[in-house]
Amino acid sequence: MTKSKKIKSAELVSEWSDIFRCPHCGTKMQVEAWKSLTCVHHHTFDFTKQGYLNLMKQPIKSNYDKTLFEARQHVVGETELFQLLHQRISEILSRLNKETITILDVGCGEGSHLHQIMEGRLDRSLVGIGLDIAKEGILQAAKNYIDPIWVVGNLANAPFQKNVFDVVINILSPSNYVEFKRLVASNGLIIKVVPRNNYLSELREVLMKSEKREMNNKDEVVSLFQDHFETTKRIPLTYRHKLNQTVLQDLVRMTPLAWSADPKRIQSFTEQESAEITIDLDILIGRNN
Ligand SMILES: [Zn+2]
Known part of the structure; x- marks a missing residue:
């Protein structure tokens, strides 16, 4: 008999x-x-049928629903739009001088980034944990990807001991630097991915009024990161990738910005047979002292 996802997950979690x-x-x-x-005090959290753990003290309603995470899974997990980003991060991991690397993805959503990064590992063994406050995201992650451990949890009170992760990654998602510092091992890495000015510019052009198009908080994000960690590297990553119509529609569904936009403008975007889409990111690498 094949083992259920629940048992497999319980075995993996028990090891860690x-x-x-x-x-x-x-x-x-x-x-x-x-x-x-x-x-120790018998607070008990059951493994779900899909294998994930819900370690929230109380449930929190998230605005992000199943549609968004399904769209993200299609775009991030099944197209090559983010492939170069995943490769860069895998390369950074492969340079770490450790046999087994523990990695936490904070704000992992439906887990496609973490899954792809782990697939790209070279000769290293990775133990991945994906954390998100949105249960819908983690549920989908657990359905699609067995390997990482999937946890619903609050980043402000992350359900992990201090200094236990070699690497914390945080891709296009909010940060809590106090918690990051607590979670990552001494000399461990924090890898944060932030958008640069032209990230998804083709989509943002149709969605937003021109004066709002610029990513105006970018420099603040970078300097806040540098306030907290000895920043060892800042790697800009810019490229364009062609997407077909179905994927363009998914791109709109995974972008909260689009939900309040004028439907006519969105239609003009999603009616294109295909379009070149710009990925424009900074990979910030910091070291925990
Ligand atoms: Zn307890």
Whole structure:
């Protein structure tokens, strides 16, 4: 009989249970009866049928729904739009001088970035954990990708012990630098991906009024990152990739900006047979002292 996703996940988590911390009382946790993760004070969290863990103290309603995460999975997981980004990050990981690398993706959504990065590993063994506050995202991640450990959790009170990750990645998603510093090992890396001015410019041009088009908070994001970590590198990554009509439609669905935009303008974008789309990002690499 093949093992269920729930059992497989419980086995993997049990190997790495030292990483976890009870969101209620902060104590250590362990897997019990291949069924749940439990702390010293018996706060208990069951593995779901799909294999993920929900370690929220109480549920939080997210604006991001199934449609958005499905669209993201198509675009990020099934096209080559972000392939170069994934390759760059895999290369950075492969240069780390460790046999096994523990990596946390904060704000992983439906997990496609983390999955692709882990697929690209060279000769290194990676243990991946994806964390997101949106249950819909983690549910989909667990359905699609078995390898990483998927956790619904709050970044402001991340359910992990201090200094347990060799690498924390944070791709196009909000940060909590105090928590990042707590989570990443001493000398470990924080890899944050932020948009530059022309990121998805073709889409933003049709969605936004011209004066708003610029990504105006970019420099602030970079300098805030540099305030917290010794920034060892800033790698700009700019390229264009052609997408067909179906993928253009998914790109709109995965972009919250588009939800309040004029439907006619969106239609003009999604009616194109194909379009070149610009990826324009900064990869910031910081070291935890
Ligand atoms: Zn507890």
